[in-house]
Amino acid sequence: MATDHTHGHDGHDDHHDHGPPPFFTRWFMSTNHKDIGTLYLLFSLAMLFVGGSMAMVIRAELFQPGLQFVDPHFFNQMTTMHALVMIFGAVMPGFVGFANWMLPLMVGAPDMALPRLNNMSFWVLFMAFVLLLSTLLVGAPAGGWTMYAPLSIQGGLGIDMMIFAVHMMGISSILGAINVIVTCLNMRAPGMTLMKMPMFVWTWLITSFLLIAVMPVLAGAVTMLLTDRNFGTAFFDPAGGGDPVMFQHIFWFFGHPEVYIMILPAFGIISHIIPTFARKPLFGYDSMVFATAGIAFLSFVVWAHHMFTVGMPLSGELFFMYSTMLIAIPTGVKIFNWVATMWRGSMTFETPMLFAVSVVVLFTIGGLSGLMLAIVPADFQYHDTYFVVAHFHYVLFSGAVMAMMGGAYFWLPKWTGHMYNERLGKVHFWLTAIFFNVTFFPQHFLGLAGMPRRIPDYSTQFTEFNQWSSLGAFGLGISQLLFVYIVFACIRGGKQATAEVWENPEGLEWTVPSPAPHHTFETPPRIS
Amino acid sequence: MTTTSNKPLLLKLGIAVVAMFAFGYALVPLYEVFCEITGIGGKTGREDAAVAAVAPVDQSRTITVQFTSTSAVGLPWDFGPITQTVKLHPGEVGDATYFALNRSSRRMVGQAVPSVAPQKAAKYFKKTECFCFRNQPLDSGERKEMPIRFIVDRDLPKDVKTITLSYSFFNADKFADEDKSVSDAVSTTGQIEATN
Numbered sequence: 001m002a003t004d005h006t007h008g009h010d011g012h013d014d015h016h017d018h019g020p021p022p023f024f025t026r027w028f029m030s031t032n033h034k035d036i037g038t039l040y041l042l043f044s045l046a047m048l049f050v051g052g053s054m055a056m057v058i059r060a061e062l063f064q065p066g067l068q069f070v071d072p073h074f075f076n077q078m079t080t081m082h083a084l085v086m087i088f089g090a091v092m093p094g095f096v097g098f099a100n101w102m103l104p105l106m107v108g109a110p111d112m113a114l115p116r117l118n119n120m121s122f123w124v125l126f127m128a129f130v131l132l133l134s135t136l137l138v139g140a141p142a143g144g145w146t147m148y149a150p151l152s153i154q155g156g157l158g159i160d161m162m163i164f165a166v167h168m169m170g171i172s173s174i175l176g177a178i179n180v181i182v183t184c185l186n187m188r189a190p191g192m193t194l195m196k197m198p199m200f201v202w203t204w205l206i207t208s209f210l211l212i213a214v215m216p217v218l219a220g221a222v223t224m225l226l227t228d229r230n231f232g233t234a235f236f237d238p239a240g241g242g243d244p245v246m247f248q249h250i251f252w253f254f255g256h257p258e259v260y261i262m263i264l265p266a267f268g269i270i271s272h273i274i275p276t277f278a279r280k281p282l283f284g285y286d287s288m289v290f291a292t293a294g295i296a297f298l299s300f301v302v303w304a305h306h307m308f309t310v311g312m313p314l315s316g317e318l319f320f321m322y323s324t325m326l327i328a329i330p331t332g333v334k335i336f337n338w339v340a341t342m343w344r345g346s347m348t349f350e351t352p353m354l355f356a357v358s359v360v361v362l363f364t365i366g367g368l369s370g371l372m373l374a375i376v377p378a379d380f381q382y383h384d385t386y387f388v389v390a391h392f393h394y395v396l397f398s399g400a401v402m403a404m405m406g407g408a409y410f411w412l413p414k415w416t417g418h419m420y421n422e423r424l425g426k427v428h429f430w431l432t433a434i435f436f437n438v439t440f441f442p443q444h445f446l447g448l449a450g451m452p453r454r455i456p457d458y459s460t461q462f463t464e465f466n467q468w469s470s471l472g473a474f475g476l477g478i479s480q481l482l483f484v485y486i487v488f489a490c491i492r493g494g495k496q497a498t499a500e501v502w503e504n505p506e507g508l509e510w511t512v513p514s515p516a517p518h519h520t521f522e523t524p525p526r527i528s
Numbered sequence: 529m530t531t532t533s534n535k536p537l538l539l540k541l542g543i544a545v546v547a548m549f550a551f552g553y554a555l556v557p558l559y560e561v562f563c564e565i566t567g568i569g570g571k572t573g574r575e576d577a578a579v580a581a582v583a584p585v586d587q588s589r590t591i592t593v594q595f596t597s598t599s600a601v602g603l604p605w606d607f608g609p610i611t612q613t614v615k616l617h618p619g620e621v622g623d624a625t626y627f628a629l630n631r632s633s634r635r636m637v638g639q640a641v642p643s644v645a646p647q648k649a650a651k652y653f654k655k656t657e658c659f660c661f662r663n664q665p666l667d668s669g670e671r672k673e674m675p676i677r678f679i680v681d682r683d684l685p686k687d688v689k690t691i692t693l694s695y696s697f698f699n700a701d702k703f704a705d706e707d708k709s710v711s712d713a714v715s716t717t718g719q720i721e722a723t724n
Contacts, residue, residue: 113534178541182534216545220552232702235556239639239698250555313647
């Protein structure tokens with residue numbers, strides 16, 4: 001650690017205010033949590049556009065029935081890659097970026113506990129995506145992001161590359177999670193007990209345990225695929241005594257906790273935004289912590305609700321139906337706590353608050369369609385239709401992604417030292433919220449009417465809703481360019497932000513100047 | 529920095545990661561055992577030799593056993609039941625015959641995987657002789673009749689009156705021990721898959 005340049009300076013009091021190191025050293029060899037956080041956030045933003053452009057291909061093809069622009073195999077590659085890029089490239093790294101930036105500031109630590117591991121997590125992730133995206137040159141995976149056997153055992157080189165990319169993403173996530181846990185447990189400022197940790201820190205701590213529990217299982221599942229494909233094992237091949245349904249069980253044992261990995265940090269972010277703009281402390285902090293833990297625990301016993309139609313016995317279906325519905329209780333606790341926080345608050349609606357409130361509303365819609373999908377007999381109708389697509393975009397886009405956008409507006413002044421353009425921020429919010437709903441709300445109706453997902457063509461009766469959806473998607477995609485403009489304009493300049501930025505916000509991050517200096521909390525603050 | 533005090537925690541977390549990786553693999557046998565015990569999923573692959581001798585016959589009811597079949601993609605065989613249905617009492621020994629005809633231009637190895645519907649009948653359906661217990665090699669154009677012998681357990685739930693036994697035949701070229709042409713078989717399979 002002593003050879004590491006940032007910490008090499010730590011011992012010299014007269015060097016405290018030194019600026020960041022030169023460009024290459026700063027961005028390629030950095031062990032500074034703020035710089036690595038920035039790298040993660042920019043990576044996530046870039047992947048949002050890579051995955052988003054794939055979505056544009058999908059929506060262009062679906063604008064009309066029949067085959068217009070792309071051949072069906074390429075369409076399948078787009079649906080598969082869109083999901084992989086958005087899940088592993090945009091949403092997860094985005095939250096890791098927030099964690100890197102905010103966790104040390106929130107717990108009063110000088111950096112993450114393991115700075116060089118932190119650097120490695122990012123660059124392993126980066127290389128994973130170089131590998132994953134280069135499958136587009138050799139024939140990208142086209143069997144869906146879920147990689148179901150036996151189809152994934154049959155594909156070409158692209159599948160093997162995807163498997164190794166998933167391994168690398170897994171390593172990156174696990175290292176990141178270990179770093180978060182060690183930081184939260186060992187690096188808190190004196191006086192900050194666990195039950196005084198800010199909500200975002202709590203949600204990330206719990207998310208990290210989920211990551212450690214399930215990313216290795218995913219790694220195991222794709223390793224089995226790899227050996228089935230190349231080394232003659234038969235985990236999923238019935239001819240050799242395997243079972244393709246087993247892949248689904250192992251995959252969703254990872255896959256369901258994974259969806260909470262993608263939403264719990266979002267819950268954390270809006271648990272900071274809402275109290276700030278309602279000017280009231282968060283309602284029911286303790287119940288928020290226990291609800292988060294409850295959701296995480298339940299996420300391990302609901303996986304088979306993704307596979308109700310594989311032919312499970314009735315007892316199994318009932319178990320997974322009830323356990324799934326049980327998750328609505330801790331989730332409901334959170335929703336009501338946010339509403340109670342807003343209740344009789346002195347609310348103002350700056351851009352972060354607009355995003356946070358819309359997350360509460362739209363995520364609840366996604367949660368309710370999730371409850372509909374949990375009902376076994378109904379699921380046989382909805383399974384693999386656009387209803388499912390609508391459901392998970394309501395929880396993932398208007399839940400996770402919009403929470404991140406809200407969080408970005410909320411902390412941008414702290415990161416850059418400048419206020420973003422509030423008027424443009426509000427325009428960006430309304431464009432995003434409206435186009436999002438235009439895109440995905442009609443997909444509920446398409447799904448209920450029976451339009452299957454992952455198919456490039458459809459019956460003519462679905463045309464009108466698909467056109468709404470495509471137009472909304474194009475608008476949603478273009479609107480995000482405005483977000484990029486606002487973010488970069490805010491980095492380059494703008495009204496000087498105060499240390500507090502907002503009106504009496506709670507948390508240690510607001511006690512350091514804006515922009516947050518390269519090194520903070522070298523002497524830990526004391527929490528009363 | 530608190531590097532030294534991080535070590536015990538890092539060790540625990542590292543062990544947790546390795547343990548969860550192993551757990552992913554452990555799910556495979558756990559899943560098999562779970563299905564075997566409960567009969568979930570219609571699994572009926574095992575050989576039940578011992579049951580045949582001791583099972584008394586339940587004359588009070590008659591069970592209809594239907595036979596059906598599928599050839600999976602990658603195995604160009606004609607495959608189907610010669611015996612369409614069998615009526616028998618629980619505990620009684622039943623016989624049926626399937627045929628397979630290799631329509632490809634080369635020797636291939638198939639592996640049949642049985643499944644029983646309704647699923648709750650699976651664990652009461654005992655096979656004492658079945659072509660699914662081992663690989664079935666067929667030369668090009670060769671036709672083979674393959675017997676099965678089975679017993680429906682007396683404890684079969686009363687509401688089950690019809691049991692359907694379904695076989696899927698899969699290409700097992702790459703799992704066949706005695707087949708010499710493994711490399712050839714794999715490459716041909718690859719071609720078929722590539723065109724899908």
